[in-house]
Amino acid sequence: MEAWLQALQNYTDLAFVGWVLAGGIGGLIFGIIPGISGMTLVVLFLPFVLDMKPEYALGFITATAGASMTGGSVTAILLNVPGTTVNAATLLDGYPMTKKGQAGRALGAAVTASALGGILAVFLAFAMVPLILPMVMAMRSADMVFLILMGLTFIGVLGTGAMIKGLISGGVGLLISFIGYQSITGMQRFTFGSTYLYDGLPIMPVILGLFALPEVIDLAAKGGTIAQTRAVIKGMTQVIEGAKDVFRHWGLWFRSTVIGYIIGVIPGIGAATSIWVAYGQAKQISKHPEKFGTGTVEGVIAPESSNNATQAGALLTTVALGIPGSAEHAVVLGAFLILGVTAGPTLMMQHLDLPLTLFFAIIAGNLIGGILCFWTAQHLAKIGNVPSRILVPLVTVMVLAGAFVMREQFNDVIVTLIFGALGFGMRRLGFNAPALLVGYVLGSLFEQYWFIAIQVSGPTFFMRPISLGIIAVTVLVLTSGPIRSLVQQLFKKGAKGT
Amino acid sequence: MYKWMAALIVLVLSVSLAACAAPKATPAPTVTATATVTAPPTTATATVTAPPTTVTATPAPAPTVTLTVPAPTPTPTAVGVADFYKDKRVTMGVAYAPGGGVDYSSRVFASFWPTFTGGAMVVENKPGAGGLAMANSMASSAKRDGSELGATSYRSGLAGPWLMQDPGVQYDALKFSYIGSVANELSGLAIGAGRPYNTIADLRQAKGLKFGSLEKSAGSTVATAVLIKLLGLDARLVIGYAGTAELSLAAGRGEIDGYVTGETTIKAEGDKGYVKKAPLVMIERQRGTLFKDVIAITEVVKPSPEDEILLDTSLLQKVRVIFFTPPEVSQDKVAFLRTAFDKVTADSAFMTMMTRYYGIYVPPVTGAEEAKIIARLGSIPKAQFDAVTKLIDQYAGQ
Numbered sequence: 001m002e003a004w005l006q007a008l009q010n011y012t013d014l015a016f017v018g019w020v021l022a023g024g025i026g027g028l029i030f031g032i033i034p035g036i037s038g039m040t041l042v043v044l045f046l047p048f049v050l051d052m053k054p055e056y057a058l059g060f061i062t063a064t065a066g067a068s069m070t071g072g073s074v075t076a077i078l079l080n081v082p083g084t085t086v087n088a089a090t091l092l093d094g095y096p097m098t099k100k101g102q103a104g105r106a107l108g109a110a111v112t113a114s115a116l117g118g119i120l121a122v123f124l125a126f127a128m129v130p131l132i133l134p135m136v137m138a139m140r141s142a143d144m145v146f147l148i149l150m151g152l153t154f155i156g157v158l159g160t161g162a163m164i165k166g167l168i169s170g171g172v173g174l175l176i177s178f179i180g181y182q183s184i185t186g187m188q189r190f191t192f193g194s195t196y197l198y199d200g201l202p203i204m205p206v207i208l209g210l211f212a213l214p215e216v217i218d219l220a221a222k223g224g225t226i227a228q229t230r231a232v233i234k235g236m237t238q239v240i241e242g243a244k245d246v247f248r249h250w251g252l253w254f255r256s257t258v259i260g261y262i263i264g265v266i267p268g269i270g271a272a273t274s275i276w277v278a279y280g281q282a283k284q285i286s287k288h289p290e291k292f293g294t295g296t297v298e299g300v301i302a303p304e305s306s307n308n309a310t311q312a313g314a315l316l317t318t319v320a321l322g323i324p325g326s327a328e329h330a331v332v333l334g335a336f337l338i339l340g341v342t343a344g345p346t347l348m349m350q351h352l353d354l355p356l357t358l359f360f361a362i363i364a365g366n367l368i369g370g371i372l373c374f375w376t377a378q379h380l381a382k383i384g385n386v387p388s389r390i391l392v393p394l395v396t397v398m399v400l401a402g403a404f405v406m407r408e409q410f411n412d413v414i415v416t417l418i419f420g421a422l423g424f425g426m427r428r429l430g431f432n433a434p435a436l437l438v439g440y441v442l443g444s445l446f447e448q449y450w451f452i453a454i455q456v457s458g459p460t461f462f463m464r465p466i467s468l469g470i471i472a473v474t475v476l477v478l479t480s481g482p483i484r485s486l487v488q489q490l491f492k493k494g495a496k497g498t
Numbered sequence: 499m500y501k502w503m504a505a506l507i508v509l510v511l512s513v514s515l516a517a518c519a520a521p522k523a524t525p526a527p528t529v530t531a532t533a534t535v536t537a538p539p540t541t542a543t544a545t546v547t548a549p550p551t552t553v554t555a556t557p558a559p560a561p562t563v564t565l566t567v568p569a570p571t572p573t574p575t576a577v578g579v580a581d582f583y584k585d586k587r588v589t590m591g592v593a594y595a596p597g598g599g600v601d602y603s604s605r606v607f608a609s610f611w612p613t614f615t616g617g618a619m620v621v622e623n624k625p626g627a628g629g630l631a632m633a634n635s636m637a638s639s640a641k642r643d644g645s646e647l648g649a650t651s652y653r654s655g656l657a658g659p660w661l662m663q664d665p666g667v668q669y670d671a672l673k674f675s676y677i678g679s680v681a682n683e684l685s686g687l688a689i690g691a692g693r694p695y696n697t698i699a700d701l702r703q704a705k706g707l708k709f710g711s712l713e714k715s716a717g718s719t720v721a722t723a724v725l726i727k728l729l730g731l732d733a734r735l736v737i738g739y740a741g742t743a744e745l746s747l748a749a750g751r752g753e754i755d756g757y758v759t760g761e762t763t764i765k766a767e768g769d770k771g772y773v774k775k776a777p778l779v780m781i782e783r784q785r786g787t788l789f790k791d792v793i794a795i796t797e798v799v800k801p802s803p804e805d806e807i808l809l810d811t812s813l814l815q816k817v818r819v820i821f822f823t824p825p826e827v828s829q830d831k832v833a834f835l836r837t838a839f840d841k842v843t844a845d846s847a848f849m850t851m852m853t854r855y856y857g858i859y860v861p862p863v864t865g866a867e868e869a870k871i872i873a874r875l876g877s878i879p880k881a882q883f884d885a886v887t888k889l890i891d892q893y894a895g896q
Contacts, residue, residue, distance in 0.1 A: 040596065181713070183737070184894075188666070195627035195634065196626060198626070199625075267744065323747055323770075324743050333743075338854045408622075448738055451737075
């Protein structure tokens with residue numbers, strides 16, 4: 001109880017509150033800009049933290065991380081340009097909603113789902129603090145294989161039809177993920193002697209090319225505005241409607257948040273997996289899966305509540321276990337070290353007030369990001385009504401700059417253009433760009449854990465309760481739709497018979 | 499409507515520009531020091547304040563010891579070089595993306611540069627090809643006037659690919675000039691906290707040990723293979739873990755029995771409870787710096803001449819952050835840079851910043867020493883490295 005009071009007392013310190021506010025606003029802005037994320041801000045901040053009070057510096061950092069992903073959904077929904085890589089699944093339904101003139105509603109839903117997802121994840125963490133360590137320690141590489149496989153299996157359900165083309169797209173994505181250095185065999189694959197390909201293809205240029213450029217081409221060719229239905233946006237009506245959608249679909253929001261949180265606390269997987277698992281289960285369990293991909297609000301709520309929860313979960317693993325919850329959180333762990341704070345179980349046991357302070361900072365970051373985005377959403381939504389002659393050049397510059405800014409390599413711009421052409425071609429021929437992305441993002445992770453599991457336990461590595469449980473859940477989620485239709489048909493037949 | 503649009507566009511563009519510029523910006527403290535006049539290194543014995551051997555969270559006051567350092571005798575050339583750097587903005591190219599040890603060490607080094615030279619240093623991240631991209635650009639396109647430095651991971655971004663004759667390597671590591679390196683430390687075998695192995699005898703009696711490792715070409719993978727061979731263990735390598743944190747978790751949950759890593763990592767992970775508090779053995783010719791009671795592997799087995807070479811290939815491939823210049827930089831500028839490096843790394847504030855990040859302060863390796871190590875590595879025949887690769891394949895079951 002004393003630790004809780006001490007943690008809350010930190011929030012009466014104006015300087016501390018100022019740092020948390022700065023982190024929340026900074027994370028939001030860096031999250032909105034394609035190509036960089038809140039973690040970029042954290043990295044730039046690191047050399048300055050040495051002389052700061054640990055509470056101030058860590059409050060700033062955790063608030064930054066908390067708000068970053070909320071901002072990333074804004075450009076994903078409005079322009080089909082994800083602010084961060086983990087907003088990629090939001091493109092699938094967020095942008096079609098903008099096209100339908102429902103940008104405000106999509107933003108309202110995304111921001112509310114994000115912020116509340118991030119906050120719920122913290123409360124889940126409070127409840128699960130004693131369970132995190134046993135849970136993480138119970139998960140082995142074999143279990144990771146099937147968790148990632150769960151994300152990969154949704155390749156087949158991502159499309160709005162044409163299953164074969166979806167699988168081919170996913171297969172191409174897997175192939176692309178194999179480009180570069182293979183750490184287990186020590187071989188370079190598909191690099192054709194180019195050192196640029198040694199690290200594989202960079203993710204942000206691939207996403208920007210695959211999704212944003214085809215949209216820019218379409219917009220330029222068709223003219224007009226993104227919103228095909230010129231909706232009249234009056235005040236906050238649409239945005240509030242979007243927020244209400246989250247409460248209408250509270251079960252979906254809750255499920256996706258829990259998925260995000262659980263995947264977040266497991267080191268090594270992260271939001272790249274959770275957004276697709278959340279999206280896939282949302283579609284499979286939905287009563288109208290055919291609407292997914294055409295601009296349904298459920299397709300926005302699922303990935304957005306999941307990615308913020310993943311972030312919170314990963315941050316909590318970093319603080320509570322001293323193990324970076326994701327590659328990005330290695331930077332956060334670095335900040336702990338610089339400040340002389342050893343993150344890990346000892347910190348949780350002996351100085352619980354500091355982790356609690358940081359958990360509250362995650363809540364603050366999510367609230368700041370959520371409130372700011374919510375407040376501006378009604379105005380941002382009007383982007384859908386901006387003429388293409390203004391929007392096309394601006395978005396093109398934004399996309400190409402976003403591709404360049406991350407590593408400052410001109411080759412990344414070329415990759416964006418190549419994937420832009422690929423994305424455009426795929427769209428014209430009815431192939432499935434999201435499936436390609438899922439294959440690409442999860443392929444190398446899957447391969448890594450697959451090889452480790454084989455090396456550790458041999459070909460029967462899946463004979464573990466957790467692995468078998470994950471396999472069962474995957475099969476259940478994948479078959480729930482067809483089984484439901486079958487049951488409904490049987491009932492109809494039965495009704496006709498009687 | 500358009501005023502909001504305009505505001506958004508201005509906001510996004512301005513922050514984008516700031517973001518583009520920001521990674522290059524390095525905190526430049528107010529410079530009050532005058533430029534240091536330094537001569538080319540004529541070896542002399544001088545009394546200086548040296549870095550403490552081992553410092554934990556709060557660094558102890560630096561002890562005064564006698565070291566051999568370049569004598570700072572001003573000469574006309576040295577004055578010219580000092581003036582050159584006083585007016586110059588030096589670029590430090592970092593071979594990896596922002597974040598991580600190399601980036602942090604370089605930024606900290608750059609922040610101390612003005613104090614000791616009067617000039618400015620900016621850090622530019624040049625990631626790509628696991629660090630090769632930056633080393634290649636240093637060899638091919640970097641300016642030869644001493645205004646461009648490189649920072650990379652010695653093992654994975656410079657020496658490793660060069661020694662293994664990676665087709666992507668477009669540089670000769672012998673032609674670079676080395677300024678010095680930091681974060682150099684000794685390696686030991688970390689054992690999972692719950693594993694029943696406390697002595698070498700326990701290891702030798704065990705059947706089917708599993709030691710985890712990073713990528714196949716990592717220095718720690720080489721060291722693990724050498725460990726298995728020298729001790730004659732019934733063990734196999736599990737290659738492919740993404741990082742030290744993953745290895746610690748795997749050891750903590752019993753997926754692997756242990757892994758080879760630096761002793762600062764063993765201390766940190768031991769404190770968290772994932773591995774035992776001390777390494778079981780040092781994969782070195784000497785005992786630990788941090789763990790003085792832990793024996794060296796050469797105390798357990800007397801290596802044959804063949805094993806000595808194997809041990810060399812492991813020991814010379816340590817992980818550390820190395821600073822270097824492109825080829826053909828004049829010797830007086832290299833000498834100036836080395837002296838500046840020595841002064842920065844002997845500064846107590848620098849030590850504090852490095853200690854905070856790495857857990858302990860490990861004395862730096864001087865530029866001259868680095869040059870010797872690289873030369874020694876370059877003299878080992880390629881066949882020897884092929885033999886190590888075969889050993890790794892054998893233990894990994896490939």
